[in-house]
Amino acid sequence: MENKKSYHDYVIKDGKFIGAFEEMYKAYDDPWMQSQQPNRYSRKMAIMNIKRYGIKNIVEYGCGLGYYADWIYKETGIVCKSIDISETAIAKAKEKFPYLNFGVGDIKNLSALGNKENVDCILLADITWMILQDLDFVNAELLKHFRGKYLINNFVTYKGTQKYGREFFTTTEEYIQYMPFKLIGFGEATTIDDHNIDSHCIFKIEEK
Numbered sequence: 001m002e003n004k005k006s007y008h009d010y011v012i013k014d015g016k017f018i019g020a021f022e023e024m025y026k027a028y029d030d031p032w033m034q035s036q037q038p039n040r041y042s043r044k045m046a047i048m049n050i051k052r053y054g055i056k057n058i059v060e061y062g063c064g065l066g067y068y069a070d071w072i073y074k075e076t077g078i079v080c081k082s083i084d085i086s087e088t089a090i091a092k093a094k095e096k097f098p099y100l101n102f103g104v105g106d107i108k109n110l111s112a113l114g115n116k117e118n119v120d121c122i123l124l125a126d127i128t129w130m131i132l133q134d135l136d137f138v139n140a141e142l143l144k145h146f147r148g149k150y151l152i153n154n155f156v157t158y159k160g161t162q163k164y165g166r167e168f169f170t171t172t173e174e175y176i177q178y179m180p181f182k183l184i185g186f187g188e189a190t191t192i193d194d195h196n197i198d199s200h201c202i203f204k205i206e207e208k
Contacts, residue, residue, distance in 0.1 A: 175199070
């Protein structure tokens, strides 16, 4: 029977966060068209900064099906420690990219990461809107456990259509102002036909 429900409905619907990621990955083979590398501008900017700042050891949160981890590997030779909250997504990622490193986890459990002293960078792969309610806690944990390291965040903002999270921020500039860390660089890119803007930020995890 055809699934009439949009994969978006498992995540955010009518301006409310749902967060049923496991159910979504069971119902859909390629949500967000991950195989086509959506949000290519921000993802490419992140890879450029990984190279520029000599980042070697990356923990990626929100890896999904693993396509971005594979792009990073092909561009830099780096095998990220790639994490997603969905067991189904991780199982599919391991099958697609057996030479990479995938595991199930939650960004709220940053303190549980092993070898934290060897981590150069925490990479948030388009999960900003999914962790809004825990963002202050996550930021505090980053400062506690990864002070002096890098934080890279790839995300999208919306051209006047955003319903969810408006009390936090609606633009890249507002996001930068919200974050407590020292900004190193950022970029935005879009086309006239896109309804969203690819955004990329890199921070040093230390107080502004």
